[in-house]
Amino acid sequence: MLDALAAGAALAAESARYTGLGWMRGTSGNLSVTLGRDPLRLAVTASGLDKGELADTDFVVVDAEGAAAGEQPGGAGLRPSAEAGLHARIAAVAGAGAVVHLHMMAPVVAAELWPDGIVLRDLEMLKGFGRAAEDDEVLVPVVPNSQDMRVLGDAFEAVHDPRTPALVVARHGVYVWADDLMTARHRAECLEWLLRFAMEVAR
Numbered sequence: 001m002l003d004a005l006a007a008g009a010a011l012a013a014e015s016a017r018y019t020g021l022g023w024m025r026g027t028s029g030n031l032s033v034t035l036g037r038d039p040l041r042l043a044v045t046a047s048g049l050d051k052g053e054l055a056d057t058d059f060v061v062v063d064a065e066g067a068a069a070g071e072q073p074g075g076a077g078l079r080p081s082a083e084a085g086l087h088a089r090i091a092a093v094a095g096a097g098a099v100v101h102l103h104m105m106a107p108v109v110a111a112e113l114w115p116d117g118i119v120l121r122d123l124e125m126l127k128g129f130g131r132a133a134e135d136d137e138v139l140v141p142v143v144p145n146s147q148d149m150r151v152l153g154d155a156f157e158a159v160h161d162p163r164t165p166a167l168v169v170a171r172h173g174v175y176v177w178a179d180d181l182m183t184a185r186h187r188a189e190c191l192e193w194l195l196r197f198a199m200e201v202a203r
């Protein structure tokens with residue numbers, strides 16, 4: 001596992017990449033890395049900042065509820081992401097080492113078309129999403145949006161399949177997770193392609 005300062009540098013670098021892709025527009029999106037499991041501790045991007053311009057210390061160490069925990073490398077002036085509670089739930093339930101939350105367009109539009117979940121099957125790019133390409137049917141779950149991270153966390157747990165490292169929040173964005181930030185990014189990139197493909201062929 002990364003220490004907090006290394007995690008902060010990685011969060012800033014990854015956030016800049018996602019901003020370049022247009023997936024963290026405005027101040028949207030947030031990323032986290034798991035720092036420890038007993039007790040659960042995550043480094044999560046600070047709330048309300050331009051995610052394309054994060055300093056290496058623009059993160060907050062949070063607990064299992066998503067609340068700031070202990071002394072903070074970036075000082076007491078930073079607030080944890082408003083969505084830190086869902087990051088923590090995903091880290092706890094799915095065992096994720098890194099969680100990325102992105103405001104990319106494809107999952108949100110796909111959720112409008114398929115509000116009960118998005119089915120993907122027989123696509124080579126599924127390998128990049130951590131699944132088999134052939135004879136594999138993947139249901140990417142969709143849950144309604146909420147401002148209450150406990151409500152979102154409960155909705156996530158109700159639909160969670162350990163084989164599927166993503167959750168679409170309708171009219172909001174997508175969560176993708178993996179053991180580390182780079183793998184989470186690869187999965188997010190492949191998922192975006194898969195969802196765009198699904199919508200193109202459904203037209």
Ligand SMILES: CSCCC(=O)C(=O)COP(=O)(O)O
Pocket residue numbers: 026027028029030045046047048049080081082083101
């Ligand atoms: C225009 S962004 C609205 C809040 C949100 O959905 C988001 O992803 C960013 O929240 P944060 O508190 O992490 O800045």
Ligand SMILES: [Zn+2]
Pocket residue numbers: 028029083101103172173
């Ligand atoms: Zn969001």
